[in-house]
Amino acid sequence: MGAGAAQLGETIPKNQRFATLVSLMLSSQTKDEVTSAAVRKLREAVGGSLSVDAVLATNDDAVSEAICKVGFWRRKTDYIKRTARRLQDEYDGDIPKTVDELCSLPGVGPKVAIIALHVGWKIEHLSGSPVSTLTPTSESSHTTLRRSKRIKVESGPSEPRDDARSLLVKFEGLEETTLQVAVDAPATGTSKRKPATRVKREGTTSPKKQKPIKQALETPHPTPARWSEAYNAIKEMRSRIVAPVDTMGCNRAQLEETIPQNQRFATLISLMLSSQTKDEVTFAAVGKLREAVGGSLSVDALVRADDSVISDAICKVAFWRRKTQYIKQAAQRLCDDFDSDVPKTVDELCSLPGVGPKMAFLCLQDAWKLNVGIGVDVHVHRITNRLGWHKPPTKNPEETRLNLQSWLPLELHPEINALLVGFGQTICLPVGPRCDTCKLNDGLCPSARKGTTTRVKTGKAVVAAARKAGPEVEIAIETETVDSVRDPSSPLSDA
Ligand code: SF4
Structure with missing residues (x-):
């Protein structure tokens, strides 16, 4: 039912190639059976043969109706019509023979181009560079193209993995075959990544446009007084607590x-x-x-x-x-x-x-394992503000990150997130911090609440209670919490 099958419905070679291209254009974000049915309907709608002329002679509504079951059918209708126009005007109604020319057509990306050349023109020597001219080369490696499998360029041992090219394709309806795909030899033999290819493809998203993430403050934040005493006290408390982040944090996902x-x-x-x-x-x-x-x-x-x-x-x-x-x-x-x-x-x-x-x-x-910045979440933001480490208090995690990075020793950057997240999950809770069991409540934390018993029932009361505990910091309310002077469930109650 794949791209190869589309040409079987045509007798004229030129139309076979065009049918292959149309089938590939329809196939993105679409199941093979849906694509196959759409090609069949489109062939009927244009008069029995998928030729460039026939598609141009058919109005958009008829094309849309035929392909309305495939993903992005409106956009694909437009692509098919505009591609047919380009093929008639510039390529004598046939599909071109290079990746560059094919990729210049509306809705055609490198994957479609390479398969169209292979199926339509039986060209087996392709440059692995997504947009480049076709030049048979001795720098080639072999890959086996299977039905609905990944085409993977198998790099030799001397070729770093980063330089390998791979494409995810659906390629059904043809016998298993071998495709030679050239890969560019690494320039230096090191594993430097090549610049990211920016070929717009249908069904993918463009990178977010954004300013570079700020790396440092122009003027460092002053180092807070007694910060290391507070830090070490938190470390000592954390050494006796197993918090959710320790057993189920994001860094655990890789272990499987x-x-x-x-x-x-x-x-x-x-x-x-x-x-x-x-x-x-x-x-x-x-x-x-x-x-x-x-x-x-x-x-x-x-x-x-x-x-x-x-x-x-x-x-x-x-x-x-x-x-x-x-x-x-x-x-x-x-x-x-x-x-x-x-x-x-x-x-x-x-x-x-x-x-x-x-x-x-x-x-x-x-x-x-790159130590290039601190991951600041709501816990790190809240706790460092409660500790009075930011003057004035920071308004968001990015301000908190830049302040901390400007004075906290670099070797502590990787650990501070898990340290404070676990502390925030168990003791310095977003709402109703357990100051009575915290070792910082004796002069190290300006937000410590002494001898209070607060029974929190509503979100409104929670926010009010939390604000009394220190500088006004945006807090995350995770669960309804009960805080008491002698809380038997305190993680440090047996200390
Ligand atoms: S004393 Fe209270 S507010 Fe301060 S760090 Fe400890 S739990 Fe948090």
């Missing part, structure tokens, strides 16, 4: 993967799912998603997965509908622009849908 690339991707997915969601819920959702896509969280598995499969797996996390879209779009971007791996810079990470600075810095720390 064996391939480094998938470990990094699992970390990113876990972070994307974690916003506004408890660690235990995120952890369970990551596990379900892994099962749902076949046992391993790889970029390719997520690209292939239906939205409904992802949604079912992550439906317990907050904003699961939006996160389903973000995950799909991010996986496609990683596949297209980053060789199916997690990028190594905060700006590239923040260009992915649903990824902000906090996730980016944590991802770089956990996935790549």
